[in-house]
Amino acid sequence: FKLDELIKYVDSHEEEYVQALREWVAVESDSSDVTKREELHRMMDMVAEKLRKIKGTVELVDIGSQQLPDGSSLALPKVVVAQFGSDTNKATVCVYGHVDVQPAKKEDGWATEPYNLTDINGNLYGRGASDNKAPVLAWIHAVEAYKALNLDLPVNVKFIIEGMEETGSNGLDAMIESKKDSFFSDVDYIIISDCGWLSKRPALTYGTRGNCYFFAEVEGPKQDLHSGVYGGTVIEPMTDLIGILDTMISPSGTILIPGIREAVAPFSDEEWKMYQDIEFDVESYRTKMGVEQLMYSNKVELLAHRWRHPTVSIHGIEGAFSAPGSKTVIPAKVIGKFSIRQVPDMDPAVVEKQVSDHLHAVFAKRKSPNKLKVTMIIGAKPWLADLKHPLYHAGKAAVKKVFDMEPDLIREGGTIPIARTFQDVTGKSIIMLPIGGFDDGLHSQNEKMSRYNYIEGTKLFIAYLQEVSQIKAT
Numbered sequence: 001f002k003l004d005e006l007i008k009y010v011d012s013h014e015e016e017y018v019q020a021l022r023e024w025v026a027v028e029s030d031s032s033d034v035t036k037r038e039e040l041h042r043m044m045d046m047v048a049e050k051l052r053k054i055k056g057t058v059e060l061v062d063i064g065s066q067q068l069p070d071g072s073s074l075a076l077p078k079v080v081v082a083q084f085g086s087d088t089n090k091a092t093v094c095v096y097g098h099v100d101v102q103p104a105k106k107e108d109g110w111a112t113e114p115y116n117l118t119d120i121n122g123n124l125y126g127r128g129a130s131d132n133k134a135p136v137l138a139w140i141h142a143v144e145a146y147k148a149l150n151l152d153l154p155v156n157v158k159f160i161i162e163g164m165e166e167t168g169s170n171g172l173d174a175m176i177e178s179k180k181d182s183f184f185s186d187v188d189y190i191i192i193s194d195c196g197w198l199s200k201r202p203a204l205t206y207g208t209r210g211n212c213y214f215f216a217e218v219e220g221p222k223q224d225l226h227s228g229v230y231g232g233t234v235i236e237p238m239t240d241l242i243g244i245l246d247t248m249i250s251p252s253g254t255i256l257i258p259g260i261r262e263a264v265a266p267f268s269d270e271e272w273k274m275y276q277d278i279e280f281d282v283e284s285y286r287t288k289m290g291v292e293q294l295m296y297s298n299k300v301e302l303l304a305h306r307w308r309h310p311t312v313s314i315h316g317i318e319g320a321f322s323a324p325g326s327k328t329v330i331p332a333k334v335i336g337k338f339s340i341r342q343v344p345d346m347d348p349a350v351v352e353k354q355v356s357d358h359l360h361a362v363f364a365k366r367k368s369p370n371k372l373k374v375t376m377i378i379g380a381k382p383w384l385a386d387l388k389h390p391l392y393h394a395g396k397a398a399v400k401k402v403f404d405m406e407p408d409l410i411r412e413g414g415t416i417p418i419a420r421t422f423q424d425v426t427g428k429s430i431i432m433l434p435i436g437g438f439d440d441g442l443h444s445q446n447e448k449m450s451r452y453n454y455i456e457g458t459k460l461f462i463a464y465l466q467e468v469s470q471i472k473a474t
């Protein structure tokens, strides 16, 4: 195995890799904005093209369309599936990633144009740079390096790259189900690199939280009203909405929706010990967040609430006045958007009922004439792996080879909606092998991927393919 040669190849192609990322980041592949759908289609074509260029067998799979709130339908971005090698004497890994991104506008507070990759001191700023375009490219470049040097891939490599992850991976569950006995029949392991390290130390991730995303709509008068002329005579939808949203979580972070906390898996002594052993500086985390005080100042508690406790976040209110200036309006209809990150042993179907029952009960107490409608639009399950699985031993060995250190063993507070489906439907084991930095600013202003993580991450993937090939078949 010629790791040194491969590493040299990666180092000498750094600028090409950065240019490839620049081209991908330039595509506004925002899956949540229906007006950007053409961009998303173009993005999927670019992924397919990139894989074809290195002689993969590539297919763009049509996964149908999505229903929009106004009743119309919109084509979903095709899913790119690809294959490199079909040697039955080798193991087969399937790399999953996504190339859709969260919304971003310069006026949100970005220091640079979000879709123009900008290098500042070795950090590559751009929407989707870390989540998840650079990691997907790093995987493709890892395969490309073997091929360019005429080295046999140690394992067969398949890819599944999608374009709807940020909105809950619409249409992907059905595709995986339909390909269970074809595309997945020879897959041994699934690898996902869609998260980040905890600190400057590389990490292996063994769990993700799920996410239940809700719309709570309160509808009142037939149109918006002048708050001076009509204020004080109508019961305002916004007051109702804020009143009910405020009953979900206490100021100190305790979830008040009956049944939610009771469902959470107990925190074992072994887990406590693992968290305690992780090197993590709460104070620098606090400073990085730019807050005066965190919910928890104790390391174990903080990590536990980041990874293995549920939380409620309120994201926005559609229909509310939010522009600069001071409009004196009573909005007629408002939609509160919030989500509950859930953990083992919570179940999205149960959470949906608990949330709906709770909000309707507190709304009923208000005796409001307005109408409340609660809808769960995403119900993504949490995922947890067995750290004793050989995939993780292989991960440790690869990190050792490339970084000469032991990785942190961590969980991810965010959600990879498809992870549980992969596990449940295909029955295959998954490893999450992140290369994102701890401070990449995913979903936030000034998202970035450092050159260091991008390039060393590519080397990690190269080494990991070799380590996986050493796993003895059971």
Ligand SMILES: C[C@H](N)C(=O)N[C@@H](Cc1c[nH]cn1)C(=O)O
Residues within 6 Å of the ligand: 131, 132, 165, 166, 167, 168, 194, 195, 211, 213, 378, 380, 412, 413, 414, 415, 416, 417, 442
């Ligand atoms: C962790 C991953 N990179 C990510 O950002 N996932 C999203 C997926 C999601 C969940 N609900 C809606 N989208 C996330 O965790 O927010």
Ligand SMILES: [Zn+2]
Residues within 6 Å of the ligand: 098, 131, 132, 165, 194, 195
């Ligand atoms: Zn992601």
Ligand SMILES: [Zn+2]
Residues within 6 Å of the ligand: 102, 131, 166, 442, 443
């Ligand atoms: Zn994301």
